Amino acid sequence: MDETLLCNEFEQTRRYSVEVCQSLQLEDYGLQAAAFASPPKWHLAHTTWFFETFILKPFANDYVVIEPLYEVLFNSYYNGIGEQHPRDRRGLLSRPTLDEVLTYRQRVEQAMQQLLAQPNHPDRRVIFERLQLGIEHERQHQELFFTDLKYSLAANPLSPVYLELELPAARTLSQAQWLDFPGGLVDIGQGGSEFCFDNEQPRHSSFLQPFALSSRLVSNGEYQQFIDDGGYQRPELWLADGWSTIQAEQWAAPLYWRECDGESLEFTLHGLVPRQPEFPLCHVSGYEADAYARWKGARLPTEQEMEYVATLQDDASSTDALGVCHPLPAGGSKQLEQLYGACWQWTRSAYGPYPGFNAQEGAIGEYNGKFMSNQWVLRGSSCVTAASQSRPTYRNFFYPQDRWQFSGVRLAKYLEGEAVGL
Numbered sequence: 001m002d003e004t005l006l007c008n009e010f011e012q013t014r015r016y017s018v019e020v021c022q023s024l025q026l027e028d029y030g031l032q033a034a035a036f037a038s039p040p041k042w043h044l045a046h047t048t049w050f051f052e053t054f055i056l057k058p059f060a061n062d063y064v065v066i067e068p069l070y071e072v073l074f075n076s077y078y079n080g081i082g083e084q085h086p087r088d089r090r091g092l093l094s095r096p097t098l099d100e101v102l103t104y105r106q107r108v109e110q111a112m113q114q115l116l117a118q119p120n121h122p123d124r125r126v127i128f129e130r131l132q133l134g135i136e137h138e139r140q141h142q143e144l145f146f147t148d149l150k151y152s153l154a155a156n157p158l159s160p161v162y163l164e165l166e167l168p169a170a171r172t173l174s175q176a177q178w179l180d181f182p183g184g185l186v187d188i189g190q191g192g193s194e195f196c197f198d199n200e201q202p203r204h205s206s207f208l209q210p211f212a213l214s215s216r217l218v219s220n221g222e223y224q225q226f227i228d229d230g231g232y233q234r235p236e237l238w239l240a241d242g243w244s245t246i247q248a249e250q251w252a253a254p255l256y257w258r259e260c261d262g263e264s265l266e267f268t269l270h271g272l273v274p275r276q277p278e279f280p281l282c283h284v285s286g287y288e289a290d291a292y293a294r295w296k297g298a299r300l301p302t303e304q305e306m307e308y309v310a311t312l313q314d315d316a317s318s319t320d321a322l323g324v325c326h327p328l329p330a331g332g333s334k335q336l337e338q339l340y341g342a343c344w345q346w347t348r349s350a351y352g353p354y355p356g357f358n359a360q361e362g363a364i365g366e367y368n369g370k371f372m373s374n375q376w377v378l379r380g381s382s383c384v385t386a387a388s389q390s391r392p393t394y395r396n397f398f399y400p401q402d403r404w405q406f407s408g409v410r411l412a413k414y415l416e417g418e419a420v421g422l
Helices: 003-019 026-030 040-059 087-092 098-116 124-154 220-228 240-249 286-295 303-311
Strands: 178-181 184-188 204-208 211-214 257-260 263-268 271-274 344-350 376-380 396-398 412-414
Touching: 003 040, 003 098, 003 124, 026 040, 040 098, 040 124, 098 124, 124 263, 178 303, 184 303, 204 303, 211 303, 220 286, 240 286, 286 344, 303 344, 303 376
Parallel strands: none
Antiparallel strands: 178 211, 184 204, 211 412, 257 263, 263 271, 344 376, 376 396
16 A cells, blocks of 8 residues: 555545535534434544544554543444444534534544654554545545535525535436446456455456446436326335335425425525436435336346446546535436446345455444445445545445435346336
8 A cells, every 4th residue: 555645645535524514604513404414513523533443542652532432422333342422412412512523633633643654663554554444434424424414404494505506507318328238247346456345345256137227317307207107106116115115204206306386496505406307316215216217117227237337437437526516417428427426326236245255353343244234235426425435346335215315316127028118
């Protein structure tokens, strides 16, 4: 690993977490509209807690803990570390103040820089391995900052604006195309020396039937046709749990769609804006994605199909989160579009371990492995995903009822014996 590069990335990543907060008002830092959505201030503190807990405490002999209770307040789910403050009460933590959290960040960063400057530290290799994990962990929380903030702001009838920016005018959306792939025996998972999370390994073989993917994501206008055809009232289109969910939650449209005085609107981090039919469908659950695919006579792709296709592409990109925090329309190419930088794409694959997977020992081993139950995999990346995490092997995962993430739909079909129209 390149130690100098990692040190630079550490500084850049820490700085970016603070930069994305510059558009917030002081009152925004404690917003938590649901248990799954953490406040911005908590994200700033938790990512700091990660470096303190997994690097400074075990490896910096002269490090003095700032506040012992932070170990409880900002522990997310690491049972091996100890107790955690209840997740649904993070928004009640008016103390420490924002200034105290920012001071905490500065103190930890200074201690980290001092530790990283010790060339002869006996555990230097382990320190830098954990440094890289901590950087990628913080980048994940930077994405959660946007998704959580959007959910909390949307709960306010005033529809607050996070960032004043006019979305670009929609382009004329061309008809989606089916792109055929031969399938066969393919290699899945990270097998190189580049960084990856533990759930991306080990590399293994998987057999794919010949299949096709839609050239672009499903659009708002296309999903409106599903709604107009009674999609939310037709139980035959839904998985049993999905039907129970939409009945209990009374869903009739994607999360941030609004109807006001006869106008179709969509809440975004740039405010409440007219809903444009050409823009990608976003903020739907796995159940809604699956129901739409059934309505089209298609299906959701598997995560193996998505990874195989992604390895054939050379266009990994991610929208600058300080720019447009909303997925943009496809450009009209007949090749695969919007693989990265628009919406995470639901797959039909359950989130589970790859053959031969073993979680690491200790608390860090809790990072991914213990969540391999009852969740679905999403592939690609969204408009607020870090570029380093827009890669073919990355496995995102959420419960199929979740829809506050920037999640959309790409259709798939088998090539043999399956007739589907787009």
